[in-house]
Amino acid sequence: xxxxxxxxxxxxxxxxxxxxxxxxxxxxxxxxxxxxxxxxxxxxxxxxxxxxxxxxxxxxxxxxxxxxxxxxxxxxxxxxxxxxxxxxxxxxxxxxxxxxxxxxxxxxxxxxxxxxxxxxxxxxxxxxxxxxxxxxxxxxxxxxxxxxxxxxxxxxxxxxxxxxxxxxxxxxxxxxxxxxxxxxxxxxxxxxxxxxxxxxxxxxxxxxxx
Amino acid sequence: xxxxxxxxxxxxxxxxxxxxxxxxxxxxxxxxxxxxxxxxxxxxxxxxxxxxxxxxxxxxxxxxxxxxxxxxxxxxxxxxxxxxxxxxxxxxxxxxxxxxxxxxxxxxxxxxxxxxxxxxxxxxxxxxxxxxxxxxxxxxxxxxxxxxxxxxxxxxxxxxxxxxxxxxxxxxxxxxxxxxxxxxx
Numbered sequence: 523x524x525x526x527x528x529x530x531x532x533x534x535x536x537x538x539x540x541x542x543x544x545x546x547x548x549x550x551x552x553x554x555x556x557x558x559x560x561x562x563x564x565x566x567x568x569x570x571x572x573x574x575x576x577x578x579x580x581x582x583x584x585x586x587x588x589x590x591x592x593x594x595x596x597x598x599x600x601x602x603x604x605x606x607x608x609x610x611x612x613x614x615x616x617x618x619x620x621x622x623x624x625x626x627x628x629x630x631x632x633x634x635x636x637x638x639x640x641x642x643x644x645x646x647x648x649x650x651x652x653x654x655x656x657x658x659x660x661x662x663x664x665x666x667x668x669x670x671x672x673x674x675x676x677x678x679x680x681x682x683x684x685x686x687x688x689x690x691x692x693x694x695x696x697x698x699x700x701x702x703x704x705x706x707x708x709x710x711x712x713x714x715x716x717x718x719x720x721x722x723x724x725x726x727x728x729x730x731x732x
Numbered sequence: 733x734x735x736x737x738x739x740x741x742x743x744x745x746x747x748x749x750x751x752x753x754x755x756x757x758x759x760x761x762x763x764x765x766x767x768x769x770x771x772x773x774x775x776x777x778x779x780x781x782x783x784x785x786x787x788x789x790x791x792x793x794x795x796x797x798x799x800x801x802x803x804x805x806x807x808x809x810x811x812x813x814x815x816x817x818x819x820x821x822x823x824x825x826x827x828x829x830x831x832x833x834x835x836x837x838x839x840x841x842x843x844x845x846x847x848x849x850x851x852x853x854x855x856x857x858x859x860x861x862x863x864x865x866x867x868x869x870x871x872x873x874x875x876x877x878x879x880x881x882x883x884x885x886x887x888x889x890x891x892x893x894x895x896x897x898x899x900x901x902x903x904x905x906x907x908x909x910x911x912x913x914x915x916x917x
Contacts, residue, residue, distance in 0.1 A: 623837045660840030665866025666805035
């Protein structure tokens, strides 16, 4: 620091510390960052997941969802699905509220299995089957209401509990940062939790008994 | 001293040029910069390297697909012919768009679902495409024919043809495309 600079700094400090009200004000200002840091900083706190009951219509952003029940089965069949796996499935009704089809397996971050269920793949469904036709849904067309089974492969759940907690993330229509001009539904920090009761797997998606 | 000014001027010029390029990219290039050709049913229309002739569309809640299946919305089957102007090619995508701007793609999971097929230079083929749409969209549907996949960063042309959709009493059927004799549509 130069000599004139040092003189200016000393003068300013002397001015700020000259009277008690000024000293108090200065100490309060110095406390602000400490208080902010102690209370968790400026990062927005994650909103707590909201519990919703089964069979309640829930707006997750991309969908209107009616979560219904869950099942565990090793007889799920959809043509090209690998055999010999145990599947955990969530029965839900979904209606795409957006303006473009949603590819339910490749670009949908809405539904997640709880962490404690041993899952072979990612947290989002491995396959989604329509209950009316028993075939894969592929894409949910806008405004069409589908009854579907969201399916995950699992190595656990030999003795399925009476209830399973499904996470339904809130999604937002988000602009891509890496490729301008593209949008997709992205999960936000907000989510819903629903306890699904255990039920039988629907016949329409089971392989036929020999 | 003058050298310092020159460096400062060059630096600011670089920053300004970058800002302008970014603004142009953001506003014009990256906003779905494509040409929309408009056509009508019963007429030959050209778009990029394709010639398209839309015959019409039928709707029903039921589809003959091995068994008869019922849609929670509505099935729409579009009857159309097309050829190219240069080489054998198939369109990247054919979708339906309703009055509210909602876009309906080809559904998967139906055995009879006919995908967009390949057509030749001035060799017309006629076939049907299956869609499953929201029931309230049926009255106001437009077919959008996309020779290339829409890329927000590249210019492209699409064709829009408003559809007259008639209600069918029987379950809809989807057939394979067939090559037409010269002059037929």
